Amino acid sequence: MxxxxxxxxxxxxxxxxxxxxxxxxxxxxxxxxxxxxxxxxxxxxxxxxxEFIENTISNYYLPFAVAPNFLINDRLYAIPMAIEESSVVAAASKAAKFWLERGGFKTEVLGTEKVGQVHFMYRGEQNKLTDFFNSVRPKLITSVASITQSMEKRGGGINDIVLRNLTDKIEGYHQLHCTFETLDAMGANFINSCLEQFAKTLKEEAQNHKAFTKEEKNIEVVMSILSNYVPNCLVRAEVSCPVSELGSDDMPADEFAQKFVQAVNIAKAEPYRAVTHNKGIMNGIDAVVLATGNDFRAVEAGVHAFAAKEGQYSSLTHATVEDGIFRFWIEVPLALGTVGGLTSLHPLVKLALEILQNPSAKELMQIMAVAGLAQNFAAVRSLVTTGIQKGHMKMHLLNMLNQLGATESEKQELVTYFKDKTITNASVKEALEQLKSM
Structure with missing residues (x-):
């Protein structure tokens, strides 16, 4: 040790x-x-x-792949994906091709507002704090003028600062709830810089506020930090087609549509299912987040909080059949950037953005939402027809053979052998042993 x-x-x-x-x-x-x-x-x-991080000793590789044929708002994309899990790229590509022939994906950005908060303790008369905040709010904004100047020139900046009384949750707890527009930047450094200056100004102004008692002047700032919960930084992606166009060799169209809607409804009602359902969505979203140099931990945290916004964890996707039309859609919060951070440093990130035709942050939101919706469509489609393992295990076969030490010729022969057979760890191991003994 x-x-x-x-x-x-x-x-x-x-x-x-x-x-x-x-x-x-x-x-x-x-x-x-x-x-x-x-x-x-x-x-x-x-x-x-x-130099990206500290104490580096090597590089950790993930496969960098592309899922083609995504028609989004009548514009064709090949979507870069970085992920280690078998069948994700294949499933997304299959869904993209399916909807390419049915009008593609329609998307809309519903909002781009990001959030930061100054958390502080105040133990005094509430009306005094409210009056103080109303008087000091303009000074809070002017105190960050040097920070916001560049962002404001591009059309972004501070949207609002609101005082929140949360003493029902923690004694003395209040916050400045601040909203921002950061355009094509994810904006974490910009937001945090503004928040820390807000906190400094708040404390300084409180010390000089004549209406406060000595105790009330001593506002205690606990912390100032952005939030990765961004319910108003929201994007919607949707597909639709006549139910009659959903038929396949696996199942008649009407039965498929009915079972698909039921599967989504189960994920909306049952948290155990919803977690796995949404994990499949994030297979698609996270792969694009990683490929484009964005923060998948922030995206994951915000998305899962959004999935529980009604008090119970639930599906991020929705499906209906009305008047013979099948509709499937997602609304998901995505705070992303296409400038700053790794986007201008990592060679493959720059290439991924170029492959995506150098999207704005809004366009990237739409692309990622589509990747998540496509992945979910492919997964639910498999679940209600052939089952998830048939396709997944076929894609996983090479990994299994590599783990077992198969040669290239043995891999080729066994891939052909298992085309119409059930794949399990045991069956692959047995088939390889038989092949080696011949």
Whole structure:
């Protein structure tokens, strides 16, 4: 077992690797070879990657794929996706092709408002705090003029600052609830800079407010931070077609439509199902978030909070059949950026945005919502017809064969063998053993 180390961050990259290999692994030589194997051959590119985060010792690769044939608002896209899970890209591509022939996806951005809060404690008369806030609100806005100037020139900035009394939840707890427009930037640094200045100005002005008692002057700022819950930064994506166009060899159109709607309704009513249902949606969204250099942790947190906004965790997608028309749609909050951060640094992120025809943040919201909707359509379609494992295990077959050490010729032969057979770990292992014994 490794022992504590002093000054690890000050070690060179080689020294970090030596320490990790010697103290944390059974085969230091093999560890060093593995870590170096994933370095970029161009030292300049590797240095760029090394400087993204701290204590880097190598690169962690994910497959970078493309799902083609997405028709979104009559514009054709190939969507880059970075993900490790088998069948996600294939399922999205299959759904894209299906809806390409039925008018494609229609999308609309419903809002782009982002949120930040100054959390503070005030133990005094509420009417005094309200009067104080009303008087100091203009000063809060002018105090960040140097921060907001550039954003305002592009049409963004502060939308509003509202005082909230939350003493029913925690004694003395209040907040400045602030909303922002950050355009094509995700805006985290911009928002947090504004919030910290708001907090400073709030405290300074409270000290000089004549109506406050000595105790009331001592407003205690607990923290100032943006929120990743952005219910008003919302996008909608939808597909529709006559029920008659949903038929396939697996199931008649009417039966498929009815079962599909029921499956979605189950996910709306049952949290255990809803979590997995929405995880499938995020398979598509997260893959595009990663490929475009956005923050998938922030997106995930905000999306799942939105899924529970009615007090119970529920489906993000909805489906109906009315007057012979099948409709399937999603409304999802997505706070994204196409400038700043990794978008201008990571070579593959820049390529992904180029493949997407250099979208604005609003356009990227729509593309990601479509990726999530397509993924969900493919998953639910499989669930109510052939079952999820048939397609998933076929896509997973190569991973299984690689784990079992199959040669290239053995992989080719077994892929053909399992085209019309049920795939399980046991059946693949047995088939490979039989092939090797021949």
């Amino acid at each position: 490794n022992t504590p180390v002093e000054g690890f961050s000050k070690l060179s990259k080689t020294q970090k690797i030596d320490w990790i290999a010697t103290n944390c692994t059974k085969d230091p030589k093999q560890t060093k070879m593995l870590l170096q194997q994933y370095w970029n051959s161009d030292p300049r590119v590797q240095q760029l990657h090394d």
